[in-house]
Amino acid sequence: MNILRLSFNLLRRDWRAGEWRVLLLALVLAVGSLSTVGLFADRVRQALQQEATSLIGSDLRITSTRPLPSIYQNSAKAHGLYTVESRSFPSMVAFREQTLLSEIQAVEPGYPLRGKLTIGDSSEHDANGIPERGTVWVDERLLRRLDLKVGNEVNIGDQRFNVAARIVKDIDQSIGFSSFAPRVLMNMRDLASTGLQQEGSRITYRLMVAGEATKVAALREELSNKLSGNERLEDVRDARPEIRSALERAEHFLGLAALTAAILAGAAILLSARRFVQRHLDSCAVMRCLGAQQGQVLRLFMYQFLLLGLFAVLLGCLLGYATQAALIFFVEAMRDAALPQPGVLPAIKAGISGYALLFGFAFLPLLQLRKVSPLRVLRRELGAPQPNTLLAYGLAMLVLGVLFLWHAGSLELGFAVLGGLLAGLAIFGGLAWLILIGLGAYLTNLTSYWRHAMNNLVRHVRNNALQVVALALGGMALLLLTLVRSDLLHGWQDKLPPDAPNRFVVNIQPDQRQQVFDFFSRERLPKPHLMPMVRGRLVAINDIPVNGDSYSEPRARGLVEREFNLSYMEQMPEWNELVSGTWWDINGNGQLSVEEGIAQTLGIYLGDMLTYDVAGSRFTAQVTSLRKVQWDSMRVNFFVIATPELLSDFPGSYLTSFFLPPDKVRAGDNLALELPNVLVIDTGAIIAQVRHIMDQITQVMAAVFLFTLFSGFAVLYAALLATQDERTFEAAVLRTLGADGYYLRRLHLAEFTVLGGLSGLFAASGAVLLGWVLARFVLEIPFQPSPVIWPVGVLGGMATVTLAGWLGTRWLTVLPPLAILRE
């Protein structure tokens, strides 16, 4: 008890004396960055979980891209269950001069069977029923983007609707950022009047079922064998698996980004723990002299670390909470989604990680204090007991390794990122060390303060190399997210010619083709290339049936569980590139050409026989070529193209893409008004929307990387403190020998200028290197880094480090030397 109180007193006093500031700062930053990511991801995850039950608006849902046979509804009713039907499809909503692609859902009375819709305008309340006929309920996004108000009238297809309410909390829809299209809810009995329900329309049919759990289970059991290929049974367990896995990946990635801050925090903790040990050698010796046993000394300091850790963890969690709240506030789609409050688990995880860092990096230095010789009270020249360096670094690496594996969620990713990061740190550290030594050795014809500065840099070369690397890592993250990101975006945009298609027209019925050609001719637009599209599902490869269970990868599962778009044509589109095999053999029929990416995902090879189910009929054909497709060419592309005779008899629709010059924007709206079932998608607007969301995600990442930068400054601060006593003494001696404040200032600024310049140079090099890797291997675009990154990196590094260093050392030039020398 006494030791605990003494620890608390010492902690309090040391805190006042500023001994703990840097350690606390580093720990708060590490916990803050980890808890930001953890709490942020937790809110999204909770939203998904909370939504799970209301997500499908029922206990069980049968979904199909075709009208559902009535036997399902009859079976459900025979089991004594409630049912309700819904149909959803994308369509344009027009208000005054504007149109906006939206997700329309037509529902029957009784919807939803589970969960509650919240609607409102001035006041919010649970919806009682569904929209009246002739009215729609719309979400906030539609109101905002069309500058629409409750009470206005909008056009959907051939029908005019009154906007009766704003949807506040939705059912049957995922959280905001995963679905880009605004949502409109209408009465099922209005659907026919819109003229949007036609053969080949992209309508999703749903039969929603609810009731007693045992009866639902019985129905599920009964139906599971009756479903045809394009029908799916979903319950809450199936809700949004792709979002869950995307979230997990994002969380792991951001978690690893947060750990870069933790690594730097670890370095700052190590430096400040060493300084703490150095500054407490005398106190320990006195305590040992006064009878303190080794265990007591260790406990005394361990309690201080525990208390400090607790304080830092609490502060870090508060910082994390505030940061994630701010992030969610600034990311529009998330703000609208009204995410639930985060739980405590992510904070606990961040707290444990914080303590792990504290002990991984500070424990062994701390152990030294236990072994301080009491003789130091008489002979101060006795230094600190030498720590076991191998053990100290080994423990630190072990802690980092465990943290990375924990946060990465996979051995492979954890080791890859930690290994890459440590290798990068080692290379940069080694280079910094060599450059500093080289500068010290070769720059001997300098003015005295520069020579003196170079000597100082060489004298503490290990510490200085560490500072350079730490600051470079933070700077690199920032440069990557600012300058390099904009270079990459420009590289991507430049790839698109200025007249790249900016409109997609889908759902053109075969009998509307002539109308479309006429329209284009009337509007003086080039004749569009209408491409047929038939929806089909892959059911077998080389006669071996395939389904979701055949694949472990979520993307592959999704591809075989759903229908996807097939096309047929004589000539390969000119924007496709043959990778292997040959395009149609003149005499040959029954051939398929597959996009190489999907072939790889699904394990399809040249010569394989693929069987497709199209509208209940099956056909089998051989893969005779693989194609490379420019997905970002803004043109119509297909995973699988067949020879015409295979698909031309199946019901389908046509689609095309075209470039609509800015002065003819109205033409797109006119086409949508003339052919209401046809969907004109403004891909330019969608790209802008995607870019907007990407920008916001980048902001989230930038915020996480800001922690890295601040941790870099914590290392700088810790390194400054580590050499502070020596600097103070040196300054006193120099002043005694006649150096004035001006000389000392120039000396210190010269040191920081070199450190900052090197950090900036490494930061820019690292950012360009990573940018190149991203461009070359991920985005597959040429990368032309802006040359401005070098001056920005080097000068930015010099300016910030010099400023920080000057703030940390300016008092040295005003201290009376005698006071220091007497100490």
Place this chain on the structure above:
Amino acid sequence: MTAIVQAVELTKQVLSGDQPLTILHHASFTVEAGESLAILGASGSGKSTLLGLLAGLDIPSSGSVLLNGIDLFALDEDGRAKLRGELAGFVFQSFQLLPALSALENVMLPLELRGVVNAASRAAESLRQVGLSARGHHLPKHLSGGEQQRVALARAFVTQPKILFADEPTGNLDAATGAQVIELMLELNRAQGTTLILVTHDEALANRCSRQLKLSAGKVV
């Protein structure tokens, strides 16, 4: 009279480069309880080395020390610390107050290490005895040299030690302040009947002790 400190053939050798250097040669003597012993000698004569060995702060190359009849060097490091805590008080030339603790907390320190319950009141009483009641909550850096040494005296006597080891207690003080501190130390020493072992190069101070032990080049002369 009983022997409270017995030094037997104490020798300390250190390495100077590759060569062993003997800084204390076969020192043997006894200090009786209540006695005051001044260890005198020039700078580098081995005074502080001898004090360190007598207090168990350092380990001899050969020889032994019996403190209150217990062989110091038969104990491990923690055992010696415990024995110091029970028997000894210390006053140093450089005061050796913990800078992070107030005057009162510094005086409480040895009591707290022993687990004494009423440490605060005993420490306050000890501070009163050295005339620093009003400065208990001041940090060492806010006290003058003389005041700091008086706090060190309060800390040394608060556990009512059987032996007080003092290493050049006036070395960092001006003459007048030094004299006051010495008066105080001798007075507390007398009042508590403590055995005093004092290292000094000041002959006048040494003469105020009941016995003097002179060291020259590591040898008792």
